[in-house]
Amino acid sequence: MDSGRPPVTSRDTPAQGTAHDRAVADLLGRIKNWQFRDGTLLRASVPLPPVDPLLWLQAHEQPPRCYWRNRDHTLTLAGLGSACTLEARSEAHYAAVLHRINTLIGDEDAFFVGGVSFDGRPGREAWARFPAALFVLPAIELRQDEAGCRLAVNLWAESQQAFMREKTRLITALCQLRFDADPPWEPPVRISRREDHMDFPACAEHIGAILERIAGGSLRKAVLARRVQLHLDTPLPVFTTLRRLRAGSTDSFCFALERDGQFYMGCSPERLFSRIDRHVCTESLAGTVRRGETPEEDRRLERLLLDDPKLVHEHELVTRYVHDQIAPWVTRAETPEHAGVVKLDRIQHRYLPLCGTLRPGVMDEQLLRTLHPTPAVCGFPRREARELILEREPVPRGWYSGTVGVVSPRHSEFAVAIRSALVEGNRMMLYSGVGIVDGSRPEAEWNELEAKLETLLCAVEN
Ligand SMILES: C=C(O[C@@H]1C=C(C(=O)O)C=C[C@H]1O)C(=O)O
Ligand SMILES: [Mg+2]
Missing domain, CATH: 3.60.120.10 (Anthranilate synthase)
Structure with a gap:
């Protein structure tokens, strides 16, 4: 065929x-x-x-x-x-x-x-x-x-x-390996039902509670995540879907892991860290606006992303944390003076890389333990944010906002596992999260949650 x-x-x-x-x-x-x-x-x-x-x-x-x-x-x-x-x-x-x-x-x-x-x-x-x-x-x-x-x-x-x-x-x-055959024919996938585990009113209520906690002084940022479950009319062809996702996510990590009939897959723009020999790079990536319809609008939104005090604050909490966590492990830390912008197909983020040389004896385990989970996906302070997430979010995150990557003695690299989904046959669970800080507005955060799901949703129905 x-x-x-x-x-x-x-x-x-x-x-x-x-x-x-x-x-x-x-x-x-x-x-x-x-x-x-x-x-x-x-x-x-x-x-x-x-x-x-x-x-x-x-x-x-x-x-x-x-x-x-x-x-x-x-x-x-x-x-x-x-x-x-x-x-x-x-x-x-x-x-x-x-x-x-x-x-x-x-x-x-x-x-x-x-x-x-x-x-x-x-x-x-x-x-x-x-x-x-x-x-x-x-x-x-x-x-x-x-x-x-x-x-x-x-x-x-x-x-x-x-x-x-x-x-x-x-x-x-x-x-049994094959290299020259057509991949098996796959019928087009249609979403037959969508179940949202958090609607806008519930999301707004959670945001209100987080903002209260922030006003109280014990918390500065918490990342609130939601899940959308899709029922498909045919099992999802995971790698074909990932291929579509990859095509629209050039500047992203792309991954899929199979485990007992399930797949965890996604394309994430965010690096936790990469290490080649003793050279390590990490980064802060947070703060989001959508892409513009025209080049002019896109530049206007980019200006907003770089200047808006709420977005600057949301990103700076991650930057400071990543810097403080990595500082004891490296001899020289190099970072640009100003944040840049990462442009994805539908949204753009504030971004600041941080590279250094690892001190003797520092291994991936220290980097993983101290960096993960960063305030980009958890919050700050980490413990308070984690407790609030467990208390507030209606479904467990599992590996969403965990980390996925490759490990070897010479070279290791981990992505922050966002923009991702758990797939089992006809069922797919999509996740997205937003950083809530002083100045967050429920409507804007909801739109951001929706925008982060869009790329994945579009890759499902070809
Ligand atoms: C938590 C997610 O993304 C994180 C949250 C962001 C934000 O709130 O601005 C931006 C990028 C990521 O650090 C996600 O995509 O699920
Ligand atoms: Mg945000």
């Missing part, structure tokens, strides 16, 4: 099928000679002609699948299956998981893909399948970076017996 879409690889290079086959054959040849080495990761990688990772993922039913593209487009990873899955039951175990990742990868050029929940606890209700932290080392990996496109395999086992089983499984999976 003709889906009317491009195949996984492009048709104007007919010899690619064979080049892909050769790459797979090359990997198979190497795996066959692998012997069990206690606790050691085995990895092989070969160059591959370019493939669209999302079309490739959509064409393969090999869970758990994962996808990551960083904001700078310097790293894209697509994973099939798991060579190793690491989980944490609570925040207290994040350090152990990150440490395990580093020892397991050692000198190999591999990445774990995963993340952590908003509140450092395992998911509840709709999120019950997601632990507090989850990281997967893909069994089969498609990678695009500055060096080009590569296909890689990872194999790790604790015993000789498990090794033999995993090796056989990997060989079978490699033999």
Whole structure:
């Protein structure tokens, strides 16, 4: 059947099928000679002609699948299956998981893909399948970076017996890979029902209560989030949807993580931190206005974003927090003097990056523990804001406003997990949040919540 879409690889290079086959054959040849080495990761990688990772993922039913593209487009990873899955039951175990990742990868050029929940606890209700932290080392990996496109395999086992089983499984999976076929035809998706878990009056009431708390002096900012549940007339083709979302979110991190039949997916403009060797970059991104209909209106709104005292305050709380949290870990912190603007397809944000050199011994665990969750998604002070969120929000956040990213000894990068949704078959839960500070008005915040959902909503119904 003709889906009317491009195949996984492009048709104007007919010899690619064979080049892909050769790459797979090359990997198979190497795996066959692998012997069990206690606790050691085995990895092989070969160059591959370019493939669209999302079309490739959509064409393969090999869970758990994962996808990551960083904001700078310097790293894209697509994973099939798991060579190793690491989980944490609570925040207290994040350090152990990150440490395990580093020892397991050692000198190999591999990445774990995963993340952590908003509140450092395992998911509840709709999120019950997601632990507090989850990281997967893909069994089969498609990678695009500055060096080009590569296909890689990872194999790790604790015993000789498990090794033999995993090796056989990997060989079978490699033999089933496809690069030249059309992805399966997918019917268009229609939203048959939309359920809002918070309407405008309830939202206005929460905002009133937060503003009272702020006036009382114990709180300066709290981020209020809501959820919209969609019932679709057909299961959501996750990777095709993410492909549409990605097309309209060029300056965003894009991710999808599969877990027991569910997917957590999204495209976030916000970085928690990135680290290459000892060089670290974090940022504050907060304060929102919509995009203008004309270039003139867009510039006028941009001026408002840069000058309005409420928006400046909303952003500065994040900037100061990020600066204070990172300061003990770095020797030199560099940040521009003035905030800039990040323009997305429907909205724009205030933005200020902050980079530095990590002091000896500082690891991802310290960065994760002290930065997450920032006042961009939680509030300030953190504890007061977190308590208010738990008390006020009608549904658990799960991994929404948690963090998702990639980890390796040399390079780690995490996005703040916003502009995202939990998907299970025909059901999709979309999340959005707004920073409430002195000067917040319920109508404006409601419009901002709606605007943040729009991009996702548009990607669902093509
Ligand atoms: C919480 C979200 O976004 C955050 C809140 C913002 C705001 O209130 O202005 C802007 C960007 C993010 O820091 C979200 O998109 O869900
Ligand atoms: Mg805002």
